[in-house]
Amino acid sequence: MGVMVFPDASSSDRIDQSFKPPLTRYGHNTEVGKSLLSLKSAADSEQKHSTDTARRTKANLRKATGNAKDNVCAAVVVFGAGLALFIVHGITWSSGVLYVVFLDAFNQSRAETAWIGSLLAACGFAASPISSILVNRYGCRFVVMLSGVIITVGMCISTFANNVYLLFFSYGVVAGVGCGFVYVPANVIVSQYFSKRRTIALGLSTCCGGLGSFAFPPLLQVLLEEYSWRGTFLIIGGISLNICVAGALMRPAAVTQSKINVRAKRDLSIFKNIHYHILCWNNVLFCFATSIVYIHLGSFAKISVGINDSQSSMLFSMIGAFTFVGRFGFGLLAQVRTLRPVLIYMIFFLLGGVGTLCVPTMDSFKLLIMYSALFGLAFAALGGALLPSILIDIAGLDSLSFSYGVLILYESIGQVLGAPVAGWIFEKFNSYNPSFYMGGAMVVLSGVMMLVPVVTAYRSTHMIVTEEEFYEEEIEGFYGSKTDTDGRVEVIVSQVTTV
Template identity: 30%
Template sequence: MVHRTEPPDGGWGWMVVLSAFFQSALVFGVLRSFGVFFVEFVAAFEEQAARVSWIASIGIAVQQFGSPIGSALSTKLGPRPVVMTGGILAALGMLLASFATSLTHLYLSIGLLSGSGWALTFTPTLACLSRYFSQRRSLAMGLALTGVGISSFAFAPLFQWLLNNYAWRGALLLVSALSLHLVACGALLRPLSLTEDTAVGGPWAQITSLLCHGPFLRYTVALTLINTGYFIPYVHLVAHLQDLGWDPLPAAFLLSVAAISDLVGRVASGWLGDAVPGPVARLLMLWTTLTGVSLALFPVAQASTTLVVLAVAYGFTSGALTPVAFSVIPELVGTGRIYCGLGLVQMIESVGGLLGAPLSGKENRVADWAGHVMVSSWGKEPGWCMLIVPSSM
C-alpha cells in the first residue's frame, strides 16, 4: 500500500482511471443497453412489461443497496480483491440467466447475483479514484465515466445483433464473458493510504458520523430522487420507439446516439468542474435541470427528428451531471470517508433505481411517462437539486 500525505493528482491514479473506465463500461454500459433484451423477454415469457422491467431495476437496486458492503470490505481488505470477486459474481449471474425458464430466475440471476457483483465493483473503484485526485478530480471522474457512454454506443447495436443471430440465451452467454473482464479491472487497483485516514476511524465509526451529517444527508436525498428518473430511457426507449413504428435496429441505434452525446457531456462537464471557479454543485444543478426538461419532453414527441434531438440533449445533459455528482461527495465528507460516503449514497439512492423503471412501464408504454420537475434553492452547502419523478398518466 502506498502512503501519501495528500492525493497525488496523477501517477498510478491514471491507471485507476483506466480501470474505472472499463469497469463503468462493463457495469452501466451493460445496464443501459439492456433495454434491447426487454422486448425479447416480454415475448419469451409472455409477461407484462412492468414485470419484465423489474429485472434491470432489481439489478440497479442491488448494486446500489449493496454498495456499503463493498465499501466496508474495501476499507478492511483494499479495493483490489473486492472488485475482482465482484467481477466473478457479475459474470456468473449472466451465465445462469442464459438458462432461465421464468422471470423469477432472471430476477435472481441478473437482478440479485449480477447486481451483487456490480455492488462490489462500482463503488470501491470510484472511491479509490477519488483518493488519487484532488485538483483534477472532476476531470478524472469524467474520463473514467466516459466508459459508460462508449460502451452504450457499442453495446446497444451489438446486443441487438447478438439477439438476431444467437437468440437471447446465446447473447447472455457472451455478455457473461464480457463481464468477466471486471476481474482484470480490479487487478489494476492499488490501495492508497492518506494521512487523513487515521482521523476518521473504522467503517462503523465513519457510517455513524455520516448519518449525522446534515449536508451529506440532504444531498443523498436529492440524488435518490434524480435516480428515480435517470435510467428510464435506457430501459424503455427501444419499446417506446417500436410502439411508434420504428424497426428494432434503428431503435437500438438511437440509444447509441444518446451514448455519443453522453460521452461528450461527461468529458466537457469534468473539464468545466475543475476549470470554472465556484462550487461544483452549481454545475450539477444546471445539468440536472436540463436533464429533467429533456426527459419530460420524450412522451409528447412523435416526429423522428424531434426524438433524435431529444436523445442528443438527454445524452449530453445526463452524462454531464454524473461526474460532478460524484465529485461533490469527497468535498462533503473528505477523502478519508469517501469509501463509506459513496457506499451510503449508492445504498439510499437504490430506492429510486428500484422504482423508476417499473412505475414508468406500468402500462407497457413509455409514452405514459410524466416528468414531474421541481427545483429547490441551494444554500451554502449542496443539499437539493432537480427532482425527476416519473409516473403513469
C-alpha cells in the same frame, strides 16, 4: 599494567568552577564580549536559515514528487477504473434492448417484465454499502476483481432461464450485485490517487461508463441476431471477466494511519448534514425517472413513432455517447474555480427534467435522438466527476467510500420502482405518456432541491498547519496558501456549512 585514576568530587567541582563560557568570562559590555555576542547571533541566524531552507526544500520536494499523485501508476489506475465502468455501465444501461426481447420470449406483462432490468440496476445500487465496507476492509482491487466473478456467474446462470423469475434472481440480483461492487471502488481509487486534478481524472474514468452505454446496445443487437438471448448472456459473461483484469490494475494507494483512525467518526457525521440528505433524495427522484427512460424509451418509440429494433438501440447508444461527452466535459468544467460542481449538477438536472416532460409530444425519430442526447448529459451529471466531487466537499475524501455507498443505496429506491410503475401505468391507461410526465416532473423537482446547497453550501475558512503536514496530508477544497516565517502554512479552503 596501567592504572586508571578517576577524579574525586572536589576535583570535579574545581574543574566545573574553573570553566566559564566566553561571554560570562569577558562580560557582555566588554569589546571582546560584544564581538563574541555578534558572532553567536550570526551563527544562530545562519543555523536557523539553514534549517528553514532544508525544511522548505524537503517540503517542496514532497510536493513535487511524493504527494503529487498524478504519475504513471495513477494513469494505470484510471485506465483500470475506466475499463471496469465501461463493462458495468454497458451491461446495466442496455437492459432496455433486452426488455423488448423478454416481452416476446416470456409473454408476461410489461410491468412484470420490467422488473428484470429494474432489479439489475437497483440491486447494483443497493449492494454499494456492502461494497463500501469491503473496500474499507480489503481494498478496491479485491472488490473489483470479485465483482467480475459475480457478474460472470450471474450471466452464465441466466442462459438456463425458462421464465422471468429465474432471470429476476440470476440477471437482476446476482449480476446486479456484481455490477454494484464496481461503482464505489472505481471512484474511490481514482479520488485517492489524484488531488490537484481529481475532477479531470474522475471525468476520464467515468466517461468510459458512457462509452460502454454507447457501445453495448448495438453490440447486444448484433449478438441477439446471431446467437439469441441465451448465447448473448454467455458471451457477456465472458466479457465480464475482463473486470478482474481491471481490478488487478488498481494498485492500492497509501493511506495514513491518522486517516484510518478518524474515518469512522467522519462517516457518521455526514448524517448530521442537511445537504447530504438533500443530495440523497435528489438521487432517488432522478433514478426513478432514469429507470423509466432506460427501460421504456425504446418501447415508447416503437409504439408512438413506429421505429424498428435498430433505431430503438440507437436511442440508448445516443444516451451513452452524450454521457461519455458530458462526464469528460464536466470534469474539465469542475476545474474552473468559479464554477461549483453542484451548480453544473443542478443546471443539467433541470434541463433533463424539462426534456423528459416533452417526450410525449415528440412524434419523430429525430426529436427522440435529440432528447436522448440531452438526457445523456443529465445522466452524465449524476454518475460522472461531479457527484464524487460534491460528496468530497460535503463529507471529505476519507468518508467518500461510505458516503457514496449510502448515496447509491438511496438511488436503488428510485431505480427499483420507476420501470415497474411505468409498466403498470401503461397496462392501466394503454399509454406511456403519464409515465414520462411523472418522470420529468421528478427530475425537475430533484434539480430544484439542489438550490439549497447551491445558495447556502459554501463558505471560506482557514486552517493553520505546518508545511510538513500540508504536503503529507491532503487539504480538501484547497484554493491557496501563504507561508509565514515560522514555516507554517495558512490554507484557504472551501467547506460545506452544516445547517
